[in-house]
Ligand SMILES: Nc1ncnc2c1ncn2[C@@H]1O[C@H](COP(=O)(O)OP(=O)(O)OP(=O)(O)O)[C@@H](O)[C@H]1O
């Protein structure tokens with residue numbers, strides 16, 4: 001017979017193995033580092049310019065970063081900081097290489113959500129974040145999933161619970177309860193709310209002393225930060241249910257949105273949320289905080305079936321928020337609206353008849369809401385994952401060049417569509 005202590009023992013063994021894998025992969029620095037990118041990648045894949053034009057510019061201007069010459073001396077290799085410096089300084093036919101961003105707006109926020117497990121959410125979130133950073137954007141990722149896949153794949157595996165979305169939610173409960181208690185009578189929804197007191201177990205954790213920046217951790221990418229999750233954060237769902245009981249007027253679903261509103265508008269360009277495979281307190285926070293909803297789905301019938309239930313249940317959950325009336329003076333209730341909404345097929349095999357049939361079914365049902373470029377099934381995801389890396393992070397010399405190129409091209413096309421969806425939506429974000 002086996003009980004919880006057997007499970008704990010097995011987990012301890014497995015954690016040891018994970019530690020060993022990280023040690024092997026990240027040595028000698030013992031932490032995740034970002035590789036350099038070759039001049040071929042910089043020109044062709046990142047700046048989309050002719051490699052010889054780039055070589056000419058570099059030769060003509062000694063003030064531009066030089067990169068490092070590899071041993072056989074053929075290519076120069078650049079850090080992302082150097083690439084971003086080149087991006088600021090070089091123009092191609094008068095065209096700036098800086099990424100498009102509407103002036104004076106806050107960062108645009110996208111949730112990658114589906115309650116179907118294994119739909120490809122974390123893979124999409126990771127690769128879009130990396131593609132966006134290579135495109136010159138400053139990215140903040142928020143890991144809402146207690147499995148912490150995104151945090152682990154970004155190299156953060158040792159995170160204290162209070163610095164996760166749970167900490168943000170509990171801090172918000174404390175601040176909101178205080179605000180409601182101090183509000184003049186009648187200011188909230190025209191009625192007097194009862195005074196709420198929170199137990200010392202909640203107020204005594206020191207969360208109200210944490211600052212906005214305390215939740216944000218740097219990653220191995222200089223222009224990607226992360227609000228991480230940790231494998232213990234699963235209790236958040238239980239804790240949040242208790243918090244709602246302590247203050248039923250607390251708009252629990254808006255905690256992360258309120259948190260992000262406190263960031264300076266120009267701190268980031270894109271904020272990407274990786275969601276757990278469930279509709280719960282955490283995913284509702286992600287969905288509520290997002291401007292654009294991206295729903296990845298596998299290309300099989302049961303994935304379509306599950307995605308259909310997901311949007312049904314999400315619709316009900318969002319409709320339910322309408323009863324949170326008067327959160328701000330004069331408001332008539334919460335009616336969450338997205339600036340755009342897309343379904344993205346993942347693990348798609350272009351030569352698979354069944355996949356193509358499902359793609360056309362998605363198209364018939366969801367019309368323009370289906371992303372035109374699915375993410376293809378590729379061994380490159382598995383192979384780079386073995387090195388705890390994305391396809392963008394892995395050095396293309398470590399796998400068959402053609403496999404890497406095809407995988408990268410598929411993620412690039414899907415990313416470019418994602419970016420265009422976001423930049424279109426961005427103009428509609430209120431100043
Ligand atoms: N394009 C792809 N090609 C090959 N394998 C893929 C691809 N996308 C995802 N996978 C693999 O499918 C599995 C599930 O992917 P992922 O973890 O991204 O899904 P998820 O929706 O985040 O899962 P969860 O619901 O558990 O959070 C992983 O093993 C991943 O490596």
Ligand SMILES: [Mg+2]
Nearest residue numbers: 121122145149
């Ligand atoms: Mg995931």
